[in-house]
Structures are given as structure tokens and as C-alpha cells.
Amino acid sequence: MRYMTDRKRAAGLGxxxxxxxxxxxxxxxxxxxxxxxxxFVFTFGPALGGSYDEVTAxxxxxxxxxxxxxxxxxxxxxxxDGAQVLIEDYVHGGTQKITLILVTCxxxxxxxxxxxxxxxxxx
Amino acid sequence: MADVNxxxxxxxxxxxxxxxxxxxITSILTRITGNALIVxxxxxxWWFLAAATGEEYFAFANGFVxxxxxxxxxxxxxxxxxxxxxxxxxxxxxxxxxxLEIEAATKLGWACVIGSVVLTVLTIAIV
Numbered sequence: 001m002r003y004m005t006d007r008k009r010a011a012g013l014g015x016x017x018x019x020x021x022x023x024x025x026x027x028x029x030x031x032x033x034x035x036x037x038x039x040f041v042f043t044f045g046p047a048l049g050g051s052y053d054e055v056t057a058x059x060x061x062x063x064x065x066x067x068x069x070x071x072x073x074x075x076x077x078x079x080x081d082g083a084q085v086l087i088e089d090y091v092h093g094g095t096q097k098i099t100l101i102l103v104t105c106x107x108x109x110x111x112x113x114x115x116x117x118x119x120x121x122x123x
Numbered sequence: 124m125a126d127v128n129x130x131x132x133x134x135x136x137x138x139x140x141x142x143x144x145x146x147x148i149t150s151i152l153t154r155i156t157g158n159a160l161i162v163x164x165x166x167x168x169w170w171f172l173a174a175a176t177g178e179e180y181f182a183f184a185n186g187f188v189x190x191x192x193x194x195x196x197x198x199x200x201x202x203x204x205x206x207x208x209x210x211x212x213x214x215x216x217x218x219x220x221x222x223l224e225i226e227a228a229t230k231l232g233w234a235c236v237i238g239s240v241v242l243t244v245l246t247i248a249i250v
Contacts, residue, residue, distance in 0.1 A: 027218070030211045037208055041201070044167070045250030048197075049189055052178045059174070068171070075164065082157050106161075110168050117171035 022081060029078040033071075040071040056121055065122040072114035080107035146225075149232040153210035156203035163200035166193070201246050206239035 043064040047055055059065050083103045091099050141147070166188060173184030187193055213231045216222050222231055 027215070030215065034208065034212070037204060041204070041246060042250065045246070048170075048250075052174070052181045052185075055174050055181070055185075059171075072168070079157075079161060079164065083161075086154060086158055110165055114168045114171055117168070117175035120175035121171070 022084075026078070026081050029074050029081065032074045033078055036067065036071045036074055039067045043067050059118060059121040062122075065118055069115055069118045072111050072118070076107045076111035076114075080104055083107070145232045146228050149210065149235055152235075153207060153214075156207040156210070160200060160203055160207065163196055163203075166196065198243075198247065202239055202243040205242040205246070206235060209235040209238045209242075 044067075047058045047064065050058065059068065080103065084100060087096060087099050087103065170184050170188050173181045188197070213222070213235060216231070222228060
């Protein structure tokens with residue numbers, strides 16, 4: 001370690017060790033959600049509180065179903081990327097790796113469950 | 124030389140002596156709202172799954188989601204969602220190195236706080 005310089009120690013270790021990929025992924029998903037979230041709130045909101053027949057008929061229509069499906073995909077991806085930063089800040093070592101894996105599994109499981117349900121309602 | 128005092132130095136932001144400011148509170152609220160939204164997100168996914176499963180199970184899930192407790196969670200989530208959305212717009216603005224002066228950052232902070240309350244009231248009134 002005696003001859004390790006600051007320059008040598010820092011080489012290849014960007015802030016996230018992977019350049020701007022994470023930053024850009026957050027930027028893309030956040031801009032997409034800027035459009036999707038108002039659409040989802042004002043299509044899902046009115047459906048909530050309806051009867052079973054009303055709800056199934058509503059999500060059989062293309063627009064509410066596609067908006068809900070896109071919100072599931074982009075929303076849970078955005079959650080996964082955002083929660084990753086939270087975990088990296090507060091959880092360290094092996095626990096950090098396990099937590100990151102669990103949160104990723106949860107995000108994609110919720111995304112898949114949502115998509116399956118919407119597809120079944122829509123078709 | 125380069126190995127001096129590694130791992131034994133004070134780390135920012137010195138939370139114990141840090142005076143809370145509008146900018147710091149609105150910053151941490153962005154993180155809290157974003158991550159807390161997982162609660163209502165999972166509840167909504169469960170509601171969709173129930174609707175796709177059948178009438179009986181839908182009645183159970185829908186009863187929970189539209190109960191006073193479900194309404195409370197969703198009501199708070201609507202505020203969290205709009206707050207996080209406005210705070211996200213603030214970050215998109217900041218990414219262009221704009222609005223970073225203390226005065227502008229404070230204005231943007233108030234815009235997030237007031238705007239999120241206004242949008243929440245509007246959403247609950249409309250939906």
C-alpha cells in the first residue's frame with residue numbers, strides 16, 4: 001500500500017463504478033413517468049370503487065389497460081433503480097448485496113404480477 | 124502519504140449538529156416518498172390480481188383497498204406521488220445546472236410542498 005497513490009486508487013472507481021448508466025436510466029424512467037403517472041392516476045382512480053363487473057369491463061378497454069401496464073413496467077423499474085441508491089447509501093457489506101437482490105426480485109415480481117393481471121383482465 | 128487517516132475521519136452531513144432547512148427537508152422527503160410508495164404500489168398490484176382472479180376474491184381485496192384504512196394509505200400515497208413527481212421535476216431542472224442558487228432552490232422547495240398539497244386536493248376532488 002505504501003506506493004499506492006490517490007490517482008491509482010481512484011482509477012476505474014467512478015462514483016457508481018459504472019459511469020452514467022444509472023443516472024441516465026433514472027432520467028429516462030422519470031421523464032416517462034412524468035407522462036404515465038397523471039394518465040394512470042386519472043384512469044385507475046375512477047375505476048377504483050366500482051363493482052367487479054364495472055372494473056373488469058373497464059380494464060378490457062385498450063387505453064386504461066395499456067396505461068396501467070406501462071405504469072407497472074416503468075414504475076417498478078424506476079422503484080428498483082431508486083431503492084438501489086437508498087440501499088447503497090445506508091446498507092453496507094454482505095447485507096447490502098442481499099438487500100439489493102431481494103429488492104430487485106420484489107420489483108420484478110410485482111411488475112410481472114401486475115402485467116399478468118392486467119393482461120388477464122384485458123383479454 | 125496517501126494512506127493517512129482513511130476510515131477515521133468525520134463524514135458529512137453531520138446530522139447531529141445539522142440545522143434542518145427547507146432544502147434539506149425537501150430533499151430527504153423526495154427519498155422517503157419515493158420509497159414509501161412501494162406500499163400502495165403493492166396494494167394496487169394485489170387489487171389487480173384479485174380482479175383477475177375472480178369475483179369473490181376481488182370483493183375481499185377491493186373491500187380492503189376501499190376501506191378507511193385503504194383510503195388513508197391511498198390518500199397519503201397521492202400526496203407522496205405528487206410530491207415525488209414535483210421533486211423529480213426539480214431534479215430534472217437541476218440536472219441542467221439551473222435553479223441551484225440558494226434563493227432559487229428555496230423557491231423550488233416551496234413549489235414542491237405547496238404544489239403537492241394543491242395537486243392532492245385536486246386529485247381527491249376529481250377522482
